[in-house]
Amino acid sequence: MKRGWLIGVGIILILVLLVGGFYLYKPKEIPAQNLTGAFSPNVPSIPSPPSVPSSPTTSHVEISNFAFSPQTVNVHVGDTVSWLNKDSVMHSIIWDSQGPTNSSTFSNGQIYSYTFNVAGTYSYHCGIHTSMKGVVVVS
Ligand SMILES: [Cu+2]
Structure with a gap:
């Protein structure tokens, strides 16, 4: 009876540690606004397609x-x-x-x-x- 209680406490402790660990090691999300500001200068602009000369008329x-x-x-x-x-x-x-x-x-x-x-x-x-x-x- 006492041993079962210890196992129960142990399982809860492990769960708490797992959840806590997950929370601690979860990478912090960078706000989208910062992403835009940080990366937009490096985004290459898409070149406009060259103008196609019309066929002779x-x-x-x-x-x-x-x-x-x-x-x-x-x-x-x-x-x-x-x-x-x-x-x-x-x-x-x-x-x-x-x-x-x-x-x-x-x-x-x-x-x-x-x-x-x-x-x-x-x-x-x-x-x-x-x-x-x-x-x-x-x-
Ligand atoms: Cu004439």
């Missing part, structure tokens, strides 16, 4: 009633611009500065195309009717 300019339409074309490097002559007379594309290749005269239904591989603003006029003007902006 072709922009169309109509030559009609002695005018280029649209008069200004905005394209990207690598894009092509094509001019369709819808007038009954001949026209040509002559650049105001060096760079793109001038066209020869082309007549109704004919197309002149040029691919722009260098960014810039390119103004042009018709070699026959010099008041006809247009601009290609390549970015």
Whole structure:
């Protein structure tokens, strides 16, 4: 009877020691706020993906009633611009500065195309009717 009581006390003592030990050796939790402050400078920022160049496109300019339409074309490097002559007379594309290749005269239904591989603003006029003007902006 007395021995059973001792065993009971012993078991309780062991349990108390186990629980107490667990409590003592339990690692202290660091508040989330401190974690953020301590580690955020070391977190590498995720680099934004490189911009994917759009695939080359072709922009169309109509030559009609002695005018280029649209008069200004905005394209990207690598894009092509094509001019369709819808007038009954001949026209040509002559650049105001060096760079793109001038066209020869082309007549109704004919197309002149040029691919722009260098960014810039390119103004042009018709070699026959010099008041006809247009601009290609390549970015
Ligand atoms: Cu012309």
